[in-house]
Amino acid sequence: MKVLHVSGYKSLEMGIFKENDPKVHIIKAAIRKRIIGFIEEGLKWVIVSGQMGVELWTVEVVLDLKEEEYEVQLAIFPAFENQDKRWPEMLQEKYQEMVMTADFYKPLYVGDYKGPYQFRARDAWFVEKSDASLLLMDEEYPGSVRYFYEAAKKTNEDYPIYFITPMDLDDIVEEIQMTDPDYWINLQNNQGLK
Template identity: 35%
Template structure:
């Protein structure tokens, strides 16, 4: 069994505030390509979080790919009721995704108390996965900078492979996506 942690930017960090933002198609296209590559290298579990943005889009993409790959998806929340202060639409979206994963749990069995729960979550994720995929560019920091720092520091003490998809990479995926769309029009 090979388990992949997927994380990255929150939607608002990417300037995405609507479900129909065209950037989501590009990000999902990139996620799909990278996840297929991971599945073909033996990944059979994807573990991600509940955050709006890369993590939730990952769940949607994995569920689409389950038709062609024997893979499972887990959603791990850092603490109970992470959505407590979210608006009703976002709460509903998370509730729906919880029903679409193979496993859901919270690392901390309490609601948010302090930042130590987030550090505990990070440790849980690296201890329960074999590798990571991050949609993250260190030149454009976001909340994922803490995960990025932890993972890059792991290279010193643990054989933990990881990959980032940068903004330059996303631009390349956008070009490929556009070319694919154009090609589809011509058929």
């Protein structure tokens, strides 16, 4: 596999309203673990549409891996221009930084949002241009990522889809607890959660 598409829940679908939510650290650790495994097997490109949530966290993970000398490229292909127009200002700034830092960026449609057909076309495009997808998704509660999942299965029954499941996230929590038993205490102290 040379090109991996990554997607998953939007932050609001997971009840995450702040970027410093402890769940973000766990999700990013799970994404990182899977992407490193794929890089070790020959992965060259990670592609996303750059939506809030899993996709933006994936961008952060890939940019961190690049800084750590992992040889992987990042491309952002939003369905249309200005997809961040209605986002909170802080996330807009973060998105614009990521777009400038990515190895490649190109909206699939010129201009602003026109209709749902742009999302359907985006999903089909990702299936066509990638070798596989990694989705953070619980099949019992698929959320908005189900549209991509269903389109991928309909377009190509043999298209490989890998999942990060709630059980995988639980495993990451256990790994963190085993390697750093004080992690949660330090996290609470740093965020004023006590």
